[in-house]
Amino acid sequence: MSQVRGGFTKQMARNMFYGGTVFFALLFAALVFHTERRIPQRSNASAITPQVIAGKKIWETRNCIGCHTLLGEGAYFAPELGNVYQRRGGEFIKAWIQAQPTHIPGRRQMPQFDLTEQQLDDLVQFLKWTGEINTEKWPPNIEG
Amino acid sequence: MNTQQVLKYRSQAVAKPYFIAAMLLFAGQIVFGISLGLQYVIGDFLFPYIPFNVARMVHTNLLIVWLLFGFMGAAYYIVPEESETELWSPKLAKALFWIFLAAGVLTIVGYLTLPYAKLAELTGNDLLQTMGREFLEQPLPTKIGIVVVALGFLLNVSMTVLKGRKTSVSVVLLMGLWGLAIFFLFSFVNPHNLVRDKMYWWFVVHLWVEGVWELILGALLAYVLVKTTGVDREVIDKWLYVIIAFALMTGILGTGHHFYFIGLPGYWQWIGSIFSAMEPIPFFMMTVFAFNMVQRRRREHPNQAAVLWALGTAVMGFLGAGLWGFIHTLSPVNYYTHGSQVTAAHGHLAFYGAYVLVVITLISYAMPTLRGRIANSQRAQAVEMWSFWIMSIGMGVMVLALTGAGILQVWLQRLPTEGAMSFMSTQDQLRFFYWVRIAGGVTFLLGQFTYFASFFVGGEPVKTDTVTSAKLAQA
Numbered sequence: 001m002s003q004v005r006g007g008f009t010k011q012m013a014r015n016m017f018y019g020g021t022v023f024f025a026l027l028f029a030a031l032v033f034h035t036e037r038r039i040p041q042r043s044n045a046s047a048i049t050p051q052v053i054a055g056k057k058i059w060e061t062r063n064c065i066g067c068h069t070l071l072g073e074g075a076y077f078a079p080e081l082g083n084v085y086q087r088r089g090g091e092f093i094k095a096w097i098q099a100q101p102t103h104i105p106g107r108r109q110m111p112q113f114d115l116t117e118q119q120l121d122d123l124v125q126f127l128k129w130t131g132e133i134n135t136e137k138w139p140p141n142i143e144g
Numbered sequence: 145m146n147t148q149q150v151l152k153y154r155s156q157a158v159a160k161p162y163f164i165a166a167m168l169l170f171a172g173q174i175v176f177g178i179s180l181g182l183q184y185v186i187g188d189f190l191f192p193y194i195p196f197n198v199a200r201m202v203h204t205n206l207l208i209v210w211l212l213f214g215f216m217g218a219a220y221y222i223v224p225e226e227s228e229t230e231l232w233s234p235k236l237a238k239a240l241f242w243i244f245l246a247a248g249v250l251t252i253v254g255y256l257t258l259p260y261a262k263l264a265e266l267t268g269n270d271l272l273q274t275m276g277r278e279f280l281e282q283p284l285p286t287k288i289g290i291v292v293v294a295l296g297f298l299l300n301v302s303m304t305v306l307k308g309r310k311t312s313v314s315v316v317l318l319m320g321l322w323g324l325a326i327f328f329l330f331s332f333v334n335p336h337n338l339v340r341d342k343m344y345w346w347f348v349v350h351l352w353v354e355g356v357w358e359l360i361l362g363a364l365l366a367y368v369l370v371k372t373t374g375v376d377r378e379v380i381d382k383w384l385y386v387i388i389a390f391a392l393m394t395g396i397l398g399t400g401h402h403f404y405f406i407g408l409p410g411y412w413q414w415i416g417s418i419f420s421a422m423e424p425i426p427f428f429m430m431t432v433f434a435f436n437m438v439q440r441r442r443r444e445h446p447n448q449a450a451v452l453w454a455l456g457t458a459v460m461g462f463l464g465a466g467l468w469g470f471i472h473t474l475s476p477v478n479y480y481t482h483g484s485q486v487t488a489a490h491g492h493l494a495f496y497g498a499y500v501l502v503v504i505t506l507i508s509y510a511m512p513t514l515r516g517r518i519a520n521s522q523r524a525q526a527v528e529m530w531s532f533w534i535m536s537i538g539m540g541v542m543v544l545a546l547t548g549a550g551i552l553q554v555w556l557q558r559l560p561t562e563g564a565m566s567f568m569s570t571q572d573q574l575r576f577f578y579w580v581r582i583a584g585g586v587t588f589l590l591g592q593f594t595y596f597a598s599f600f601v602g603g604e605p606v607k608t609d610t611v612t613s614a615k616l617a618q619a
Contacts (some may be wrong), residue, residue, distance in 0.1 A: 043338070103343070
């Protein structure tokens with residue numbers, strides 16, 4: 001129909017797509033395998049205690065990511081919490097969560113989650129562990 | 145109105161409910177979007193009934209689900225025509241529609257009526273913890289339902305292609321849709337180690353919107369351009385393969401631009417920066433391609449509104465995904481903008497430009513035929529075209545406002561090595577930008593009303609297709 005002589009054909013374009021995709025997919029897979037082997041050391045995986053795991057579950061089931069960021073990912077309504085343990089300390093974090101909502105008119109409000117003392121401790125341990133991950137020196141400063 | 149005279153295959157009609165559901169959910173998405181915008185400046189608006197995080201998950205989940213309804217409707221419409229055979233099972237398509245809609249509605253109702261921890265407890269999150277991650281807030285049964293619906297849908301359209309003619313459009317569309325389903329399976333992977341959790345999360349999100357979804361986008365755009373311009377299919381097919389080749393060759397390793405600061409090795413800063421910097425290329429190509437095709441058209445298709453949406457998709461996709469993505473993709477820049485309002489700006493314009501617009505483009509082309517006409521009346525098309533401009537300008541205002549907010553946020557909160565302003569104090573300084581964003585959002589809402597109104601505008605629709613070239617019979 002339109003290819004009467006040589007030049008860049010549809011078949012060549014299709015081959016570039018298939019070949020290129022397979023090549024980069026394999027390369028990506030190889031890089032991910034290598035990365036997986038670096039993660040335990042970078043993330044202090046040996047410090048993931050049952051308490052840290054329980055804390056992650058609290059983080060997820062209360063949908064903290066719906067307002068906050070964790071290592072810069074999440075929602076942008078409330079502060080970054082990846083370094084909050086370093087910024088505020090465990091006791092402040094627990095007291096803050098227990099005291100919500102502030103009811104200050106017009107201020108962004110955080111719900112009350114009715115967490116037990118154990119659950120609060122678990123969450124703090126999760127946030128402490130998170131703050132010790134090697135994130136290539138991110139965030140730039142203590143404010144997150 | 146006898147749709148059978150206009151639709152090439154009767155089973156294409158199953159697309160109609162999918163498009164209607166898509167538009168209803170889109171309306172809901174924007175209502176919640178406005179409320180989120182208001183909560184940014186009136187912090188206790190709707191609290192405690194609909195806290196910010198609940199409104200947000202409703203807003204984002206509605207977006208994803210309506211786009212999925214749009215993709216599925218598009219596939220049901222396109223595949224029979226491309227394959228030159230009726231859909232394998234129209235009954236299955238109708239059943240899956242109601243299953244997906246019910247699952248979606250129940251999920252949204254669950255978000256709004258139950259505390260999230262309670263919803264998790266009631267829906268088996270303790271069996272397999274998949275909840276509580278951004279965009280993947282759905283309870284386990286919903287996630288399983290999505291897989292079941294996706295597999296049923298893929299079976300249906302794949303069997304149709306297998307028994308009929310294979311075209312580049314249908315093959316690329318199928319690859320994109322299969323990829324969508326396969327990568328969604330990573331939503332069931334939630335390691336205890338947060339770093340691994342985050343890495344695999346991006347296998348869903350990035351490899352969707354900067355990966356396989358681009359195949360879907362390319363196929364839908366190519367389809368509408370073939371139909372409305374009459375340009376030789378071989379030309380369009382070649383462009384399509386080049387575009388998707390570049391999309392995956394840049395996008396697969398471009399995943400690394402999410403791996404800079406989440407605990408993964410530092411080499412991702414090099415790999416991610418280099419490859420993601422090239423991710424705008426396929427979007428640039430799509431823009432050149434779209435304008436080229438329209439310029440080389442062999443006919444004036446009666447549905448000029450669809451042509452405008454197609455060109456709009458290419459341009460806004462390039463601006464939102466390409467340009468706004470590029471400005472913060474290099475790791476030295478991203479170090480300061482990561483998780484800021486710049487991210488929100490890019491996200492909105494990218495989703496709108498690439499995916500919202502391509503689904504609307506397809507609906508604009510297909511819906512008249514599903515209603516028994518070639519194209520809507522001149523008056524209806526004019527209203528539709530106005531809606532494109534109003535929505536796009538509204539979105540543009542929102543995105544410029546958020547970009548300004550992001551720049552000031554970085555200046556106050558991220559750049560200073562000491563004495564940086566706290567998050568909450570910084571947010572107070574951004575209030576002006578957030579009010580401008582609301583103005584943009586309300587404009588967008590008005591544009592959306594205009595778009596919906598266009599479906600009801602009267603006048604004489606175009607019922608017969610005047611073919612000006614014999615070649616069109618083969619397109």
